Amino acid sequence: MPRKPQTHWFGLYQALRPKIDGHQGDESVYRLIRREAEASNYDEKVIKRMLNAGAFLERMTDSPLTVEQVKCGYAHAEFLERLYKLNAQEAHARFNAILDNQVTLKELRQAMDSLAAESGHAQITARSRARQRVVEHQRLCIQLAQQSGAGFFGSPEGELVLVKNFRALRNFILIDDPQQPIAVIPRLGDSSLKEGPAAEELLKLVTSVKRYFHRLWLVLSSDSLLAQELVARAEQIGALNSWLYLAIPNPDSSGLIPYLNRRRILEKDVDGEDDCAWEGVSLRDGRKLSGSLNPIEKI
Incomplete structure (x- = not known):
């Protein structure tokens, strides 16, 4: 039975971020993340979610965050980011309570649903x-x-x-x-x-x-x-x-x-986001097709 991960997710984020920021060489950054995931006993996709969640929390505050301050899970940070996109003021107002793990995921979902509904009447x-x-x-x-x-x-x-x-x-x-x-x-x-x-x-x-x-x-x-x-x-x-x-x-x-x-x-x-990705349907035989259109020349 595999050993359960023991590292706090934000502590892991803080340890990984400098490695990724300073990444050089021929090795793909994805391989680096894969290695770190194996070493920490986290799934690779979860590591990526942690990286995004940690980066968002740092963008929300002017002062550096410590592991002791981040008592919530990375899923809370993900919901906070979605809330921010609906109402930045509301997200900032709830930031400290979420960070202190005083808000449940259910409460965050309800807040998002309420804001989404209100936006239609305002x-x-x-x-x-x-x-x-x-x-x-x-x-x-x-x-x-x-x-x-x-x-x-x-x-x-x-x-x-x-x-x-x-x-x-x-x-x-x-x-x-x-x-x-x-x-x-x-x-x-x-x-x-x-x-x-x-x-x-x-x-x-x-x-x-x-x-x-x-x-x-x-x-x-x-x-x-x-x-x-x-x-x-x-x-x-x-x-x-x-x-x-x-x-x-x-x-x-x-x-x-x-x-x-x-x-x-x-x-x-x-x-692995691709800003130039496209999806479509062939006009010849109806096949679903996809690809990427990278710039041919610089403007």
């Missing part, structure tokens, strides 16, 4: 709040861009101009340098979409106007999961820090800082 209010968040984010970004100056974006001599309308862009800052114009675009993303599709829509937007600018900067919110997804997708097409740059407000919203978090890229590698 669409107008939700849209109003969403519009207000967009306005507040634009105001903050314009203020911080002025404070940072054109040099932060790569044009020390450029003049900052607030542009109300230009093709598909609204309310963005143009750094007016005839030789190397730069666009600084505040964005929160589409709250009706998950991070992946929202990142794809943003990439389509900036790509559509790329030919008019030397550089484009997207200024996202500091707690944005969209920023992590956008980094992964922009890196995939060779856009990140080539012509597309990301910034966020610093923790106290007193200035702008470049955003370079590549953790989502690693998470995709660990999970």
